[in-house]
Amino acid sequence: MRLFRPISTAIFCALALTACGKSNTPAPVLNYGTHAKDSAGIHVVQKGDTVHSIANRYKVSMRALINKNDLSAPYIINLYERLILPPPNTYTVRRGDSLYTISRAFGVDMSRLSRTNNLRAPYKIYPGDVLRIPDGGEMNTTGNTRVASTPVSKATPKPSAASKPVPKSVQVAPPPSNGPFAWPVRGKVLSSYGPKADGLHNDGINIAARKGEPVKAAQNGVVAYVGDQIQGFGNLILLRHEDRYMSAYGHLDKISVTKGQVVQKGQAIGQAGMTGNVDTPQLHFEIRRGTKALNPQKYL
Incomplete structure (x- = not known):
């Protein structure tokens, strides 16, 4: 892993x-x-x-x-x-x-x-x-490009x-639900936030999950990204929340939301899986404010 x-x-x-x-x-x-x-x-x-x-x-x-x-x-x-x-x-x-x-x-x-x-x-x-x-x-392979x-x-x-083309409207993240961020899945934390051996670093946490288990939105928000183009993450969802917060959900088996969709805290947005660079079913979960990675366990 x-x-x-x-x-x-x-x-x-x-x-x-x-x-x-x-x-x-x-x-x-x-x-x-x-x-x-x-x-x-x-x-x-x-x-x-x-x-x-x-x-x-x-x-x-x-x-x-x-x-x-x-x-x-x-x-x-x-x-x-x-x-x-x-x-x-x-x-x-x-x-x-x-x-x-x-x-x-x-x-x-x-x-x-x-x-x-x-x-x-x-x-x-x-x-x-x-x-x-x-x-x-x-x-x-032909040498340095000039x-x-x-x-x-x-x-x-x-x-x-x-x-100029008329810009597309941008969905505004709904007000946050009462309480902190919710756990997207419940399971053992396989890897906690922070620096690891040999200089590696985990910007979030990895949570053990059953393949196909529903993954839920941690807070009210808008889907900012869905896809598998980020190397190592497999199927990935990014949610944009109020006050510049973002949450990320990686290694999904299936994605059930689309970009721009408004979601509510606790709503199923996909299913846990093992896509990307992992060999067991799990969820990689991050919380950020702007681009700064935060320790999710302090916000759940």
């Missing part, structure tokens, strides 16, 4: 937050990593952009960029379209970095990152080290308000 489960990337995407760090590339980008220089993010298409030029600019695999955004040949992109960026192929370690912070920045499993780079406990890295980032799609040297053109005027 892997104890480190980074879901910060999904939390950022669900909340549409900007990152603390800024990208050093000239392209307009909304970063949702932490402080990593070339972290994954969202690129807003500008005049003259192509899939090839964007992939080169961010040093990512063009195939991964295409797959991440479900693009089809001839890969036409539109002005001001928002493209999700996959993790870069490599990252150069900076002062203050650790394997833990880098894994969180790119939303990859720490143990996978260490294995990809042949690192062993205590996972020492040094400024200037170049790490390969796993799960970034097809790796570029950043496009074409001068940045003058900013194209943004479309008028009349031509």
Whole structure:
């Protein structure tokens, strides 16, 4: 059972937050990593952009960029379209970095990152080290990708308000139910919150459960994410609650809610399972405020 489960990337995407760090590339980008220089993010298409030029600019695999955004040949992109960026192929370690912070920045499993780079406990890295980032799609095997040297053109005027698409309404999380967060399932805590051996960290708790057992919403909220795209979690649900709280439910066998759906505390949202990087039925459960992971057992 892997104890480190980074879901910060999904939390950022669900909340549409900007990152603390800024990208050093000239392209307009909304970063949702932490402080990593070339972290994954969202690129807003500008005049003259192509899939090839964007992939080169961010040093990512063009195939991964295409797959991440479900693009089809001839890969036409539109002005001001928002493209999700996959993790870069490599990252150069900076002062203050650790394997833990880098894994969180790119939303990859720490143990996978260490294995990809042949690192062993205590996972020492040094400024200037170049790490390969796993799960970034097809790796570029033809050498270092050069950043496009074409001068940045003058900013194209943004479309008028009349031509902008009407944004979809966003469901507001309902007021919280009386009392604290409720246990989503009842069972033995297999792994508690906090640091583990060999530098690993659990941002939530893992609760033993029977396969198919109903998993219930811990508090009133709105479904912010459903899917299996976060490495290691299997089928995952994120709920957004009032006052910037979020809760996460991983390793589900089945999901019974949809994104944007309003749910009530105690409502069944899925069934426990063993999808993702676990070998016994269980639920990975997290509570966060913003993107900060909290110890769930202090809130249940």
